Amino acid sequence: MSQTITVKVKLLPTKEQANILQEMSRAYISTINMLVSEMVAEKKSTKKSSKDISAPLPSAVKNQAIKDAKSVFKKAKKSKFATVPVLKKPFCIWNNQNYSFDFSHISMPIMMDRKATKTPIRALLIDKENRNFDLLKHKLGTLRITQKSGKWIAQISVTIPTIEGPGLKVMGVDLGLKVPAVAVTDDEKAHFFGNGRQNKYKKRKFRSVRKALGKKKKWNAIRKLDDKEQRWMKDQDHKVSRAIVNFAKDNKVSVIRLEQLANIRRTARTSRKNEKNLHTWSFYRLSQFIEYKAGLEGIKVEHVNPAYTSQTCPKCSEKNKAQDRKYKCKCGFEKHRDLVGAMNIRYAPVVGGNSQSA
Incomplete structure (x- = not known):
C-alpha cells in the first residue's frame, strides 16, 4: 500500500539559471500546445519523438512534453473536442530518471550554450517541523x-508507503469555519480542533492591510502579503490535521470519515459576514493533509455524502435546523451542531460504496 503526494521546495537559481528556466518553461508549454493543436486537427494521437521537436529543451524534457500533450489530447477527445485546454502558465517537468536531489541542490539537465547539461540548482528546505525533509526521504x-x-x-x-491499521474503529470529522474541525469516534469520544475566532481575526487583519496597500497602489507589497497569508493558512492546516490524526491514533481509530468536498462553497451554511472566509479557506487542502498523514499511520480515510449531516438527529433520525451552534430535537437530544x-x-453513505464496516 502506498500514496502519492506533492512536496514543494523553494529554489534559489542564479540569475543565469533563472533566465534559462524561464525560457525552458515557455518552450515547454508552447511545445505541448503545438502538439495538442496538431493532434486535434488530425483527430489522432501524435507519433512524434523528441527528434521531431525543435524547441530549446533537453531530449528527456521533450519526451515529457510529448507525454503531457497526449494526456491533454485524451481529455479533449473524451469531451468530443468540445473543450480543448490551452496551457498558459509556464512550467517544465522532468521525470524521476532525469534529476537528482541531495537535500541542498536539485540537479537536472537544462540548456547551457545550446547543450543539455546536468546542472545543480540550490534548493532551500525550510519548514518548522522538518515535514518536507522527512517526506523527501521516500521514493521521488x-x-x-x-x-x-x-x-x-x-x-x-513523492510516493509514501502506508501500513494497514488494526481494528475497524470509525471516526467522523466535520470541517467548518467557526470550528475548523470536530471529531467523534464511534464510542462517542469527541474533540474540537483549531481556533475559528483566531483564524477569522487573522484573515480580517490581512484583508485590512491589503486594502490599505491597494489604496497606495503598492502591488509588490500586496503580493508578498498574499504569500504570507497562504503560508500562515497552510501552517494552520498542518497543525489541525496532525492533531486530528494524533487523536485518531490515541483512540485506536482505523477509519476516518470526511465529507466529500465537491461544491462545498455552494452547499455550506454560512452567514454573510463569513462568506469571504468561506471562499478563501482551503477545505480541500486540510482534507488532503488529513488523508496523507493518516495513511502514514495506517489509518484509512473515506469520503461520505454530506447531505443533511448537520440536520439529522443521531438518536431518532428526525431532521431539524440548528439554532446558531445548538442543535435540539423533539426527542430530547441536544448537542453542538x-x-x-x-x-x-461516521455512518453516512461512503462515496463509491467501498466502506469499512462501522
Whole structure:
C-alpha cells in the first residue's frame, strides 16, 4: 500500500539559471500546445519523438512534453473536442530518471550554450517541523518547476508507503469555519480542533492591510502579503490535521470519515459576514493533509455524502435546523451542531460504496 503526494521546495537559481528556466518553461508549454493543436486537427494521437521537436529543451524534457500533450489530447477527445485546454502558465517537468536531489541542490539537465547539461540548482528546505525533509526521504517521482510571485518552486511527487491499521474503529470529522474541525469516534469520544475566532481575526487583519496597500497602489507589497497569508493558512492546516490524526491514533481509530468536498462553497451554511472566509479557506487542502498523514499511520480515510449531516438527529433520525451552534430535537437530544455533523458523518453513505464496516 502506498500514496502519492506533492512536496514543494523553494529554489534559489542564479540569475543565469533563472533566465534559462524561464525560457525552458515557455518552450515547454508552447511545445505541448503545438502538439495538442496538431493532434486535434488530425483527430489522432501524435507519433512524434523528441527528434521531431525543435524547441530549446533537453531530449528527456521533450519526451515529457510529448507525454503531457497526449494526456491533454485524451481529455479533449473524451469531451468530443468540445473543450480543448490551452496551457498558459509556464512550467517544465522532468521525470524521476532525469534529476537528482541531495537535500541542498536539485540537479537536472537544462540548456547551457545550446547543450543539455546536468546542472545543480540550490534548493532551500525550510519548514518548522522538518515535514518536507522527512517526506523527501521516500521514493521521488516527477519534478515540476514553476515560478510564483517571482519565486521559483520545485514541486516533487513523492510516493509514501502506508501500513494497514488494526481494528475497524470509525471516526467522523466535520470541517467548518467557526470550528475548523470536530471529531467523534464511534464510542462517542469527541474533540474540537483549531481556533475559528483566531483564524477569522487573522484573515480580517490581512484583508485590512491589503486594502490599505491597494489604496497606495503598492502591488509588490500586496503580493508578498498574499504569500504570507497562504503560508500562515497552510501552517494552520498542518497543525489541525496532525492533531486530528494524533487523536485518531490515541483512540485506536482505523477509519476516518470526511465529507466529500465537491461544491462545498455552494452547499455550506454560512452567514454573510463569513462568506469571504468561506471562499478563501482551503477545505480541500486540510482534507488532503488529513488523508496523507493518516495513511502514514495506517489509518484509512473515506469520503461520505454530506447531505443533511448537520440536520439529522443521531438518536431518532428526525431532521431539524440548528439554532446558531445548538442543535435540539423533539426527542430530547441536544448537542453542538458540529458535533452532530461529525456523529452523522461516521455512518453516512461512503462515496463509491467501498466502506469499512462501522
